[in-house]
Amino acid sequence: MFQRILTVAHQEFRIGLRNRWILLSVVILSAFSMALALLGSAPAGTLDVSRMTITVASLSSLSVYLVPLIALLLAFDAVAGEIERGTLLLIFSSPMTRSEFLIGKAVGHICVLMLALTLGYGSTALMLAATGGGDTSGFIDFARLIATSAILGFAFLSLGYIVSALVRQVTTAAAMAIGIWLVLIVLYDLALLGALVADSEGFFASSVFPFALLANPADAFRLFNLSALDANAMVGGMAGVAESLPFPPVVALASIFVFAGVAMSGAILLLKRVSP
Amino acid sequence: MNNTVLRAENVRMTFDGRDAVKDLSFELGSAERVALLGHNGAGKTTFFKMSLGFLTPTDGRIEVLGAEPGSDKARASTAFLPESVAFQRTLTGVEVLKYYARLKGEDAKKAIGLLERVGLAEAGRRRVGTYSKGMRQRLGLAQALIGTPKLVLLDEPTSGLDPISRQNFYDLVTEISGNGATVLLSSHALTEMEARTDRILIMSKGKLVANDTLDHLRTAARLPIRLKVKSKEEPAEQLANRLGGTPVNCRSVEIMCAHEDKIARIAAVTSLGAMIEDIDVHLPTLDDVYKHFSEKADLEDSAGEA
Numbered sequence: 001m002f003q004r005i006l007t008v009a010h011q012e013f014r015i016g017l018r019n020r021w022i023l024l025s026v027v028i029l030s031a032f033s034m035a036l037a038l039l040g041s042a043p044a045g046t047l048d049v050s051r052m053t054i055t056v057a058s059l060s061s062l063s064v065y066l067v068p069l070i071a072l073l074l075a076f077d078a079v080a081g082e083i084e085r086g087t088l089l090l091i092f093s094s095p096m097t098r099s100e101f102l103i104g105k106a107v108g109h110i111c112v113l114m115l116a117l118t119l120g121y122g123s124t125a126l127m128l129a130a131t132g133g134g135d136t137s138g139f140i141d142f143a144r145l146i147a148t149s150a151i152l153g154f155a156f157l158s159l160g161y162i163v164s165a166l167v168r169q170v171t172t173a174a175a176m177a178i179g180i181w182l183v184l185i186v187l188y189d190l191a192l193l194g195a196l197v198a199d200s201e202g203f204f205a206s207s208v209f210p211f212a213l214l215a216n217p218a219d220a221f222r223l224f225n226l227s228a229l230d231a232n233a234m235v236g237g238m239a240g241v242a243e244s245l246p247f248p249p250v251v252a253l254a255s256i257f258v259f260a261g262v263a264m265s266g267a268i269l270l271l272k273r274v275s276p
Numbered sequence: 277m278n279n280t281v282l283r284a285e286n287v288r289m290t291f292d293g294r295d296a297v298k299d300l301s302f303e304l305g306s307a308e309r310v311a312l313l314g315h316n317g318a319g320k321t322t323f324f325k326m327s328l329g330f331l332t333p334t335d336g337r338i339e340v341l342g343a344e345p346g347s348d349k350a351r352a353s354t355a356f357l358p359e360s361v362a363f364q365r366t367l368t369g370v371e372v373l374k375y376y377a378r379l380k381g382e383d384a385k386k387a388i389g390l391l392e393r394v395g396l397a398e399a400g401r402r403r404v405g406t407y408s409k410g411m412r413q414r415l416g417l418a419q420a421l422i423g424t425p426k427l428v429l430l431d432e433p434t435s436g437l438d439p440i441s442r443q444n445f446y447d448l449v450t451e452i453s454g455n456g457a458t459v460l461l462s463s464h465a466l467t468e469m470e471a472r473t474d475r476i477l478i479m480s481k482g483k484l485v486a487n488d489t490l491d492h493l494r495t496a497a498r499l500p501i502r503l504k505v506k507s508k509e510e511p512a513e514q515l516a517n518r519l520g521g522t523p524v525n526c527r528s529v530e531i532m533c534a535h536e537d538k539i540a541r542i543a544a545v546t547s548l549g550a551m552i553e554d555i556d557v558h559l560p561t562l563d564d565v566y567k568h569f570s571e572k573a574d575l576e577d578s579a580g581e582a
Contacts, residue, residue: 018366086361
């Protein structure tokens with residue numbers, strides 16, 4: 001069983017390296033994070049906060065946009081693509097189970113994400129350290145950012161697998177994956193913001209809004225990371241909310257795990273119904 | 277002692293109220309090479325998918341080595357090559373083969389030897405994206421040979437292959453069955469089979485319409501032999517009067533005759549001596565035999581519906 005999961009994971013990772021997905025992700029992540037680090041380091045001097053910490057604050061907002069996108073783009077092909085190429089017939093005519101297959105894909109894709117994140121964000125951390133902005137807590141902040149980004153990625157990988165197992169055409173799966181990104185990353189926050197403006201002191205703001213943030217892994221991710229950074233005063237916005245939350249921030253982290261677990265189980269159930 | 281490798285019993289498969297396969301019953305013994313023939317949409321691929329457990333028959337049952345299709349026991353001893361399989365273009369042949377060997381729980385290093393058997397020893401280190409159609413098909417076959425499958429299912433393995441590649445392909449099929457595996461391969465043309473299979477199954481509109489050796493099918497079809505006689509000067513009508521048959525142009529006559537009358541008819545033609553310029557004997561081709569069986573089924577079908 002583990003042998004087969006590892007085989008699939010290894011192959012996915014190899015494909016990620018071979019088709020330059022990892023390279024592309026690293027380039028994008030490091031380019032954006034370097035830019036943010038250089039631009040964001042200006043106020044650090046006046047606020048007496050570590051440059052690394054303030055960079056991580058900007059990078060968590062970057063992760064909210066990029067990591068789900070990369071994850072969805074890695075995942076949408078997982079089932080529909082194998083159906084279209086005819087390889088799923090081969091794979092499932094071997095003694096491999098549906099759950100082994102999808103778990104293998106997920107492990108491989110998470111490794112791809114981890115490598116891209118480590119290289120992309122790591123290069124920025126090293127650059128900051130080399131220019132004298134590094135400290136131990138800053139490195140811990142970076143490590144937390146990379147680890148939680150991978151968890152966020154897992155949640156969106158699972159969503160991508162659901163889409164991929166739902167439709168038989170790769171192009172449809174791709175379109176749906178982009179749709180999910182647009183809804184959960186862009187429109188969801190806009191809708192929350194609108195509702196908050198309309199009802200800034202009432203029932204929504206106090207009782208619905210915090211849980212609405214938990215329900216979306218991208219918001220939960222931002223919530224956890226910003227409150228984990230001991231820099232609330234300066235990052236503002238979302239972090240201000242973190243203090244008035246009706247639950248400790250670690251609940252936000254747990255909710256991403258729960259979301260990912262539920263989505264992954266859903267994807268496996270869907271895959272069991274797929275006729276390759 | 278039961279050496280039935282694949283058994284289909286009154287199998288019916290319905291999609292949206294339409295029968296894709298009906299009343300399908302046959303058995304395959306060990307080390308047999310059997311061809312499953314039929315038009316596109318005759319139900320061949322549906323049958324393969326049922327034999328692999330991807331589809332469950334609406335009625336009837338299929339057994340693979342006495343086990344349920346798709347069960348661990350069945351999957352462990354079945355190999356399959358789908359009709360059109362596109363391996364990851366960015367991976368090399370060796371990487372693809374090792375992957376499937378590991379999924380099947382077989383020794384990946386030993387599987388590499390199969391590349392040599394299908395003539396891809398050199399190309400194994402190159403990416404699949406650079407392969408020709410024939411090479412990709414051979415890689416697919418190598419994948420199907422990993423381990424020691426007892427049943428090898430090949431869905432249209434030779435479609436799109438050039439004659440030489442096809443020859444090589446059948447050489448391999450013979451080798452596989454020589455090692456004790458039963459091979460069931462599908463095709464839409466009888467001419468592709470040549471004499472490389474022990475038995476032929478013909479499916480038409482989801483039904484099995486023939487199940488025999490090629491020679492028996494040829495005899496059973498009782499297709500006429502066509503003689504084409506060309507006269508030197510005589511007009512075709514005159515020739516037709518003397519020999520029977522129908523004039524086809526001003527100097528040629530076509531005579532249809534049964535297999536057993538062939539010699540007598542040719543003797544009659546040659547007795548005309550100097551009048552005859554040329555004679556052509558056309559035996560029924562494999563395509564004619566195939567057409568005969570699938571059309572016969574069509575006729576019976578429409579007679580039944582009327």
